[in-house]
Amino acid sequence: MLQDILITGLVNGGVYALLAIGFSLIFGVARIVNVAHTAFYMLAAYCLYSLLSFAGMSMWLAALASVAAVTALSLICFRLFIEPVRQHESAVLIATIALGLIFQEVMLRSFGGHYLGIPNAVEGVVTFLGVSIPYQRLLILAIAATALAATWFVLHRTRLGLAIRATANDLEVANLMGMDVRRVAMATMAISVGLAAVAGVSVAPVFVVDPFMWLSPLVTVLAVVVLGGLGSLKGSLVGALVIGYVEAITVFLLPQGAFLKGAVALSIMVAVLLARPEGLYGVAFEEER
Amino acid sequence: MSTPLAFLARRAWVNLRTEVFVLPSRTIALVWAAALLLLPLLSDDAYLLRIVAMTCIFAVFAASWDLLAGYAGQVSFGHALFFGAGAYTAAVASLELGLSPWLGLVLAAAVASALGVGAGYLCLRLRGSYLSLATLAFPLITLGILFAFPEKSGGELGLSGLRSLFSSRVANYYLIAIVMLALVHGLWAIADSRFGLVLHAIRDDELAARASGINTPRYKLAAFAISACAAGIAGALYAHFMRGAGPSTLDVGLSFQAVIWGIFGGLATIYGPVVAVFVLYPLTEWLGSFTAFGEMRLLIFALIVLLVLLVMPRGFTPWIRDRIETTCPRCKGRVAAWRTICRVCNVPLHAPARAKAPSAGPVTNPGSPRASSRLQ
Numbered sequence: 001m002l003q004d005i006l007i008t009g010l011v012n013g014g015v016y017a018l019l020a021i022g023f024s025l026i027f028g029v030a031r032i033v034n035v036a037h038t039a040f041y042m043l044a045a046y047c048l049y050s051l052l053s054f055a056g057m058s059m060w061l062a063a064l065a066s067v068a069a070v071t072a073l074s075l076i077c078f079r080l081f082i083e084p085v086r087q088h089e090s091a092v093l094i095a096t097i098a099l100g101l102i103f104q105e106v107m108l109r110s111f112g113g114h115y116l117g118i119p120n121a122v123e124g125v126v127t128f129l130g131v132s133i134p135y136q137r138l139l140i141l142a143i144a145a146t147a148l149a150a151t152w153f154v155l156h157r158t159r160l161g162l163a164i165r166a167t168a169n170d171l172e173v174a175n176l177m178g179m180d181v182r183r184v185a186m187a188t189m190a191i192s193v194g195l196a197a198v199a200g201v202s203v204a205p206v207f208v209v210d211p212f213m214w215l216s217p218l219v220t221v222l223a224v225v226v227l228g229g230l231g232s233l234k235g236s237l238v239g240a241l242v243i244g245y246v247e248a249i250t251v252f253l254l255p256q257g258a259f260l261k262g263a264v265a266l267s268i269m270v271a272v273l274l275a276r277p278e279g280l281y282g283v284a285f286e287e288e289r
Numbered sequence: 290m291s292t293p294l295a296f297l298a299r300r301a302w303v304n305l306r307t308e309v310f311v312l313p314s315r316t317i318a319l320v321w322a323a324a325l326l327l328l329p330l331l332s333d334d335a336y337l338l339r340i341v342a343m344t345c346i347f348a349v350f351a352a353s354w355d356l357l358a359g360y361a362g363q364v365s366f367g368h369a370l371f372f373g374a375g376a377y378t379a380a381v382a383s384l385e386l387g388l389s390p391w392l393g394l395v396l397a398a399a400v401a402s403a404l405g406v407g408a409g410y411l412c413l414r415l416r417g418s419y420l421s422l423a424t425l426a427f428p429l430i431t432l433g434i435l436f437a438f439p440e441k442s443g444g445e446l447g448l449s450g451l452r453s454l455f456s457s458r459v460a461n462y463y464l465i466a467i468v469m470l471a472l473v474h475g476l477w478a479i480a481d482s483r484f485g486l487v488l489h490a491i492r493d494d495e496l497a498a499r500a501s502g503i504n505t506p507r508y509k510l511a512a513f514a515i516s517a518c519a520a521g522i523a524g525a526l527y528a529h530f531m532r533g534a535g536p537s538t539l540d541v542g543l544s545f546q547a548v549i550w551g552i553f554g555g556l557a558t559i560y561g562p563v564v565a566v567f568v569l570y571p572l573t574e575w576l577g578s579f580t581a582f583g584e585m586r587l588l589i590f591a592l593i594v595l596l597v598l599l600v601m602p603r604g605f606t607p608w609i610r611d612r613i614e615t616t617c618p619r620c621k622g623r624v625a626a627w628r629t630i631c632r633v634c635n636v637p638l639h640a641p642a643r644a645k646a647p648s649a650g651p652v653t654n655p656g657s658p659r660a661s662s663r664l665q
Contacts, residue, residue: 027418033418033421033422035545081595081599084599084602085598085599085602087602088602088603090364090552090556091552091598091602091603093548093552094548094549094552094553094594094598095595095598097545097548097549097591098549098591098592098594098595098598099591099595101587101588101590101591102588102591102592102595104587105585105587105588105591106588109585109588215541219425219426219429219541222422222425223422223426225422226419226422226423230418230419256436256437256438259433259436259437260433260434260437261433262429262430262432262433263429263430263431263432263433263434263437264433266426266429266430266433267426267430269423269426270411270423270426270427270430273411273414273415273419273423274411274414277414277415277416277419278419279419282419
C-alpha cells in the first residue's frame with residue numbers, strides 16, 4: 001500500500017509537473033491563462049496514435065514527430081487567434097477555451113469517442129520494494145525528470161531563458177531593454193506546449209486516449225498551478241508533487257476514493273489559498289493592478 | 290372617466306416616442322420583450338417554445354454571471370455551482386421533502402445565495418486569475434461529493450421525476466419568460482444603480498475603492514449573493530423544466546458556457562450576455578437540427594465564437610451598439626448613429642463639431658478602440 005502510494009504519487013506528480021510548468025510559464029510571460037494547454041497534451045497523444053497506426057513509424061520517431069507537430073500547431077494558433085486579441089484579456093481567455101473545444105470536437109469527429117490504446121514503448125515490469133512497476137511508468141518518470149531538467153537549463157543557463165525570466169518579471173521594462181517581447185512570448189508558447197506534448201506522448205500508453213482526456217488534467221493542472229503560485233516554476237513542481245500524492249492517498253485509502261480524488265485535491269488547493277492567497281511560492285503582485 | 294385614461298395613454302405614448310423610439314437599442318429591447326410575450330399567441334410549436342424557454346433560463350444565468358464578473362470583476366469560472374445548487378435544491382425540495390415547487394423555488398434561491406456568500410467569503414482575498422481558478426474548484430468539489438454518495442444524489446444519473454410548475458406548456462413558457470424579463474431587468478437596475486457604480490470601482494481599482502471608504506468585502510459578498518440568487522433561480526427553473534437535476538448542471542462546460550456568453554456578449558453590460566444567449570443558443574440548436582451538422586454543433590459554436598472575437602474583441606453587443614448609436618461629444622448622451630445633431634443638446638455630432646471647437650480638447654469616445662486598447 002505505502003509503496004503503491006509512493007510510486008503512483010511520484011509518477012502522476014511528474015506528469016502534472018510537466019503540464020503545470022508549461023502552463024505557469026506562459027502565464028508568467030504573456031499573462032495568458034491557456035485553457036487549451038491540456039488540449040495540446042491530448043492532441044499529442046492522438047498524433048502519436050495516428051503516426052503509429054497509420055504511418056507505421058517507430059515509437060521514438062513518432063513521439064518526436066508528434067511533439068514537433070503539436071508545438072508547430074500551437075505557434076500557428078497563437079499567431080492566428082491569440083495574438084490579434086492580446087490586448088483584451090477576456091477575449092484571450094475565451095479564445096483558448098474555444099480552441100480547446102475545437103480540438104476536442106475535431107478529434108471526436110475524426111477518431112470517434114471511444115478509447116484508443118497505444119502500445120507501451122517498453123514492456124515488462126521491475127519489482128522494487130515489493131511493488132511491481134511497469135517499465136513504462138519508470139520511463140514516464142525519467143522523461144519527466146529529463147524534460148524538467150532541460151527546462152531548468154534553458155531558463156537559467158541560456159540567453160533565451162534570461163529573456164523569458166526578465167519578461168515574466170516585468171514585461172514593460174524587458175521591452176524597454178530591447179527584448180522582443182513578442183518573440184519571447186512565442187518562444188515561451190513553444191516551450192510550454194512542447195512540455196505538454198512530451199507529457200501527452202509519454203502518458204498515452206498508460207492512460208486512455210479519448211477526446212475528453214484533456215478536461216480532468218486541466219482541472220488538476222489549474223489546481224497545481226494555483227497551489228504553487230501562478231508564474232512560479234518551483235511552486236508548480238512542489239504543487240504537482242503535493243497534488244499527485246494527495247490524489248494517490250485519496251484513491252488508495254478512502255472509500256469511494258476515485259470519485260473524491262479531484263474533490264480532495266481541489267479542497268487542499270482552496271485551503272492553501274485561504275492561508276496564502278498568492279499560492280505557496282507565488283509573488284503577490286500588489287502593484288500590478 | 291375616459292379623460293384620465295386618455296391622459297395616461299397619451300403620456301405613455303409620448304414617453305415611448307421620446308425615450309424609447311429615439312434610440313435603436315431601446316427600440317430593439319422593447320420589440321424583443323414584446324416578441325417574447327407574444328410568441329405563444331403566434332405559434333404553438335412545442336419545439337420552438339422549448340428552445341425559447343431554455344434560452345430564457347440560460348439568459349438569466351449568463352446575466353447573473355455578468356453582474357459578478359463584468360461589474361464586480363470577480364471572474365468566476367465556477368458559476369455552475371449556483372445553477373447546480375438551485376437545480377438540486379429544487380429537486381430535493383420537491384422529491385425528498387415533498388414541498389410545493391414554489392417553495393422549492395424560493396428555497397433554491399436561498400440556498401444558492403448562501404453558497405454565493407460562502408464562495409465569496411472564501412474568495413475575498415483572492416484576485417484575478419487566482420480567483421477564477423479557485424472558483425473553478427467549487428462545483429467540481431460538489432460534484433465529487435455528489436458522486437461519492439450516489440444513493441442520496443442519484444450519482445451520474447441525477448434526480449429525476451420532478452413535476453413541471455404548470456401542467457400547460459404555454460403557462461410554463463410564460464412563467465419562464467416573465468421571470469427572465471423580471472430578473473434581467475432587476476439585475477440591470479442593480480447594475481445601473483449606485484451599487485453597480487461601486488462594483489465598477491472595485492473592479493477597476495480595489496485599493497482605491499477601499500481608500501475611498503468603500504467596504505469592499507461587503508460589496509463583493511453582496512455581488513456574489515445577488516448573482517448566485519439569480520443563477521439559483523435559473524437552475525431551479527431548469528430543473529422543473531427538464532423535470533430533473535443531473536450532474537450536467539454542475540459541469541465545467543456549463544461554467545465555461547457562462548464565461549463564453551458573457552465575454553461574447555460584452556462584459557459589464559447585463560444586456561450583452563442576454564443578447565449572446567439569444568443569438569448563440571438558438572443558433573447552435575438550429576444548426577444541430579441538421580443531421581450533417583448535428584454532431585459538429587459544439588465545433589461550430591466554438592468556431593463562431595473564435596472568429597467573431599477576432600473581429601469584435603470587446604464583444605458582439607458593444608460592437609453592434611457602436612454601429613447603431615454614437616455618444617454625443619458634448620453631453621455624452623447616447624444618440625442614434627444616423628442623426629446629424631444630438632437629440633439632447635443639439636450639438637452637431639460629426640466632423641464639424643471638432644472643427645468648430647478645437648479648444649475643447651480631443652474628443653474621447655469611451656467606447657472607441659483607441660481608448661480601450663491600452664496594454665493591461
